[in-house]
Amino acid sequence: MASVRAIASRLKVSPATVSRVLNNHPDVDEATRERVLACINEVGYVPRVGRRLTNVVALAYPDEPVRSEYGAFEPALLSGIMRGLEEHRFDLKLVSIRRDKLPGETYTQFFLRKGIRGVILRCFRYNRPMIASIAQEGFPSVVVAEEFEDAKVNFIRSDSYASSRRAVEHLIGLGHRRIGIVVHNVADTDHADRRRAYDDALYCAGIKLDPSLVMELPAGISAGEQALDSLLGRSDPVTAIFATNPMTALGIMRRAQELGVVVPRNLSVVGVDDSDVRMHVWPRLTAVTQDASSLGFEATIWLTHALMRREKKTSCRRTIATSFEVNGTTAPPATPEAVRRPVGHGGAGTHS
Amino acid sequence: MASVRAIASRLKVSPATVSRVLNNHPDVDEATRERVLACINEVGYVPRVGRRLTNVVALAYPDEPVRSEYGAFEPALLSGIMRGLEEHRFDLKLVSIRRDKLPGETYTQFFLRKGIRGVILRCFRYNRPMIASIAQEGFPSVVVAEEFEDAKVNFIRSDSYASSRRAVEHLIGLGHRRIGIVVHNVADTDHADRRRAYDDALYCAGIKLDPSLVMELPAGISAGEQALDSLLGRSDPVTAIFATNPMTALGIMRRAQELGVVVPRNLSVVGVDDSDVRMHVWPRLTAVTQDASSLGFEATIWLTHALMRREKKTSCRRTIATSFEVNGTTAPPATPEAVRRPVGHGGAGTHS
DNA sequence: TACTATTCCTGAAACAGTTTCGGTCGAGCC
């Protein structure tokens, strides 16, 4: 049970009214709407077509879906999700919450109206309240690639801390002492972790943190370019940079080549990679790698299993390990003295 | 009309039987199944839930959806599709035909079973017969980024020919005479167009086509690397390369940097770009650019309009223009003599 | 041959959700 008619008879209204609430028709009394919604959330209504359950989950974006600025993260995530759907033969819908959710509509209402039983949520800095609300309503959901304190929010993320720390320790081990870091200016959990790993690694190595080597910029190619200009164009330039997202690392490599700064001889670079972008440049980027595909896969598996087993009470707070991959963009600093010695900016690459 | 019951009464069977056919239940006689299917295709059945039409279209992949090897094409395409869905408020499902289509099931059956009214088809070399079958059945569909002779197949593609020809003529105008080309080894229409543009541009400029400068390789980074090695590592190396897909161009740039071949001084490169990958390298790639996003947008607009207007007979055979963008990877060949003079391979980059 | 059992196929009915149509009820207006 938990059909429209069951809910209707429990509340002493007609099935038509329940349907109207589900579809957000305007002509239903506010008080009635409230009661129906409360009952829907309580009994765990699942949409059906005919007599069969609609086995559809959604990948929900707060705004525009699938932005390409984020590099190859989205396709990799989607690929993992599609793999995860195979087991229980669920279908996938792509929805944009901002675009399709009617004003005044509950999130539960919204998803049910679209025939969706559960949702994988893409999270950015600005829609954390939205996600908290969805979890509060109790609609089956799981967030990918973000962490939440709120125990009601299910999430699967990858732990950037351990690998990031190894990355910075790798640089320190090579002899680097002046190490810059570029982080996203609006910090999500991942970027905060990477930043913390940087701080801790320096601290444990007895290197004093220089706040002027920490650059907070919006992620993207141009952030990397700006960061490189700023971190090298100073009297005491860095010898290594940790770029905490893929596009920023690409921007650094691009600008370094433009300026003739030879990587890794004159500058070591560590990046972060969602997919295989680190292979697109030469030398291959030494990088912290997280597998967006398995993030999507695990999230989907958890969600579909939860939906099949009906127990809404299982929670998911998983963290997948990342790894640190040493490739061609890290090396010891040019000479031991070079660590202290100002290096001329520009044209520094062509002579040894 | 055109409901399950309408079809049932017309064929003198029960609605249950029609539903069973739609859902591919095994226990229905083969002859009956045939009759029902024929009638479904004839009267133009559209699936509903309750009394309402299901306004769902699908983006269908023949196999694994959203492969990341194809670079940023897929996210850009998806983004355009989502934009196109806004007008008529359609929903989007992602489906994999190989994975979900039951053996013996018609394509029409398959899509209807998933509650899909129309489909945007992703096309690769190996699934052209599949697409021809779908069009033959008459299910509302449109192919993106491929061309078909068959008048029943609707498609939207971008014309690579004009821009590719301008690209090669640009190289010729700069003074290049030995120009290599890298094309996908299994040619789709786009690659064939680019190849033809290359041939024609050379012919019109009175340059004899040298078949050994045409490399047919699977698209990807390593194709670019192989091509560069082969085209430069010969007694009469090329001075310019036209890479007919994005990843190949990246591979060429990568390998050039590895070998110290300075672009564009020692080698000019023209690429093809689906999104903004050409901006990721330095110098920025001179490239033929096609906008995958508007490809998705136009396909979606056409499909949804066709579905709203009920006229299944409108066909779509559109070609969107691409453009040619001159950036930093093309320049005249090193010296007029260098065109004929063999150039030492490797280490050629650091001295002028 | 005759009886039984099994399998295949089908339709009636029950059940899922949605919409249409009409009715009730109250508020406002002449």
Place this chain on the structure above:
DNA sequence: GGCTCGACCGAAACTGTTTCAGGAATAGTA
């Protein structure tokens, strides 16, 4: 008072799907 209009809601009609039971043909067996 009588009239109109709008808000709200339920019965009924109409989607599609599944369950259950039964008919018909076939296969097996005495």
